[in-house]
Amino acid sequence: MTCMTVITVxxxxxxxxxxxxxxxxxxxxxxxxxxxxxxEEKRRNLAKAVLINEELRRPTRGEERAEEIIRRFRDExx
Amino acid sequence: MKWFVDEEGSEEALRIRRRYVEGEAEIxxxxxxxxxxxxxxxxxxxxxAQEVKRISESLDAYALDLRTLSGQYAAxxxxxxxxxxxxxxxxxxxxxxxLEGAQMYTADRKLIGxxxxxxxxxxxxxxxxx
Numbered sequence: 001m002t003c004m005t006v007i008t009v010x011x012x013x014x015x016x017x018x019x020x021x022x023x024x025x026x027x028x029x030x031x032x033x034x035x036x037x038x039x040e041e042k043r044r045n046l047a048k049a050v051l052i053n054e055e056l057r058r059p060t061r062g063e064e065r066a067e068e069i070i071r072r073f074r075d076e077x078x
Numbered sequence: 079m080k081w082f083v084d085e086e087g088s089e090e091a092l093r094i095r096r097r098y099v100e101g102e103a104e105i106x107x108x109x110x111x112x113x114x115x116x117x118x119x120x121x122x123x124x125x126x127a128q129e130v131k132r133i134s135e136s137l138d139a140y141a142l143d144l145r146t147l148s149g150q151y152a153a154x155x156x157x158x159x160x161x162x163x164x165x166x167x168x169x170x171x172x173x174x175x176x177l178e179g180a181q182m183y184t185a186d187r188k189l190i191g192x193x194x195x196x197x198x199x200x201x202x203x204x205x206x207x208x
Contacts, residue, residue: 040141043138043141045139050095050099052133052136053081053082053095053133056129056132056133057081059083059085060085060124063124064121064122065086066083067185070079073117074165074168078165
């Protein structure tokens with residue numbers, strides 16, 4: 001069995017009232033959000049991201065722009 | 079995509095990137111953005127398969143806040159799609175901006191042209207990014 005530690009999160013009264021008005025397990029929501037943020041932080045390596053980005057960035061050769069390619073594929077899937 | 083290819087809107091997109099890297103701005107996007115970015119870069123014809131894999135590594139290392147379409151986000155996306163006659167792909171970006179109280183920037187003027195309020199106010203042309 002995992003030993004759980006208690007943490008406290010403060011919210012304003014309006015938010016608390018909204019939280020009380022819906023049937024949600026807020027502890028689980030907060031646990032999931034914390035886990036997701038930890039995973040993001042573990043993946044985050046901005047120096048590496050920018051290094052690869054700058055190494056590969058290149059000028060257009062006049063081909064379709066990014067938004068035109070995306071638009072074409074989105075419209076084809078309609 | 080405009081971070082990887084210099085074309086119209088790249089200058090503004092790189093300003094967004096700089097602010098993100100320096101911790102001055104957050105970037106939230108649908109998980110779909112990774113598929114669309116890598117697919118567009120593939121079909122640009124400027125990169126080898128190996129280079130697109132490296133770009134995927136780079137995107138992963140940026141660790142953008144990517145959201146899965148579920149719950150309230152899915153419901154809001156469907157609302158945005160029906161109310162503005164959009165594909166769900168388009169609507170997933172717009173509804174996320176609404177839910178997060180964020181500003182969405184896009185180079186897709188066709189999308190901007192289809193939006194009604196309150197969606198229209200959340201979306202700006204990327205060329206307007208200062």
